[in-house]
Amino acid sequence: MTEFTATVTVRLKRGVLDPEAETTKRALERLGFELSALRSADRFELDLEAEDAASAEARADEMAERLLANPTIHDYDVAVAER
């Protein structure tokens, strides 16, 4: 068994309104910054033991499917690194 960290990034699907990101963007602009868009995402770092990277990724993928992301509004990706 090897120790891995699987990083799951959950973001809103393109086209889904993100009012909190809009508000954050406006606050940055109020501080004098110039930017054309702001997107936010949630990042989860999962430490786990697995046979290999593929099985670590598969497990993290299932966690994203079943809880971390809501498929109606979210896309997600999983990256695995040996710890």
Added chain:
Amino acid sequence: MTVSVVQFGGSNCDRDAVRALRHLGIDAERVWHEDGLPADPDGIVLPGGFSYGDYLRAGAMAARAPVMAEVREAAEAGVPVLGVCNGAQIGSESGLTPGAFTTNASARFQCEPVRLRVERADTPWTVAYDEGDVIEVPIAHGEGRFEIEADAHDELVDDDRVLFRYCDTDGNVTDEANPNGSTDNVAGVLGERETVAVLMPHPERATLPDVATSTDGAGVLRAFA
């Protein structure tokens, strides 16, 4: 007939639901989620509140609590299930109903009376109304914007499973009357069975004449009578 009002840590409309139901002569009791449902539940309410502090997403944690497997099983057996506000978020997170409820377009918590157009009058939840009726019921949520994928929305509309839409006092479904940016002004939807419904507005807060400016919500709760 005893309605089980499922209480999670952070539920806060469970007492209101019980009181409103009893006011209508419907027996109701609170059920702590860890205790599970009674053997043959007659009806189930998933009440409003902030279960699990809205961690991750509103309703996400409660939707995966073991009691929800019992709720889904009961729903599939035809037991009436109503999700209100946080209960609606739990219902959609658990797959009882399609779509998702997420951050209001305003990015603010909104607590205000709204008008709803009754889109279906032939369901258990709406026998008290006529199709096209306009009812006044309050909302109190920060994450009530109904989102759904385009094809799933088409299916929802084709199957006539939109129960309520936000509207103006004349029943016009307009952007101005949409309090939270919900897709297609959707305020409440039916599950695969018409005995399952979720809505963001609070019918239990528009039932008791002494505390509410409107008692229009009582009709929804009468489904359990």
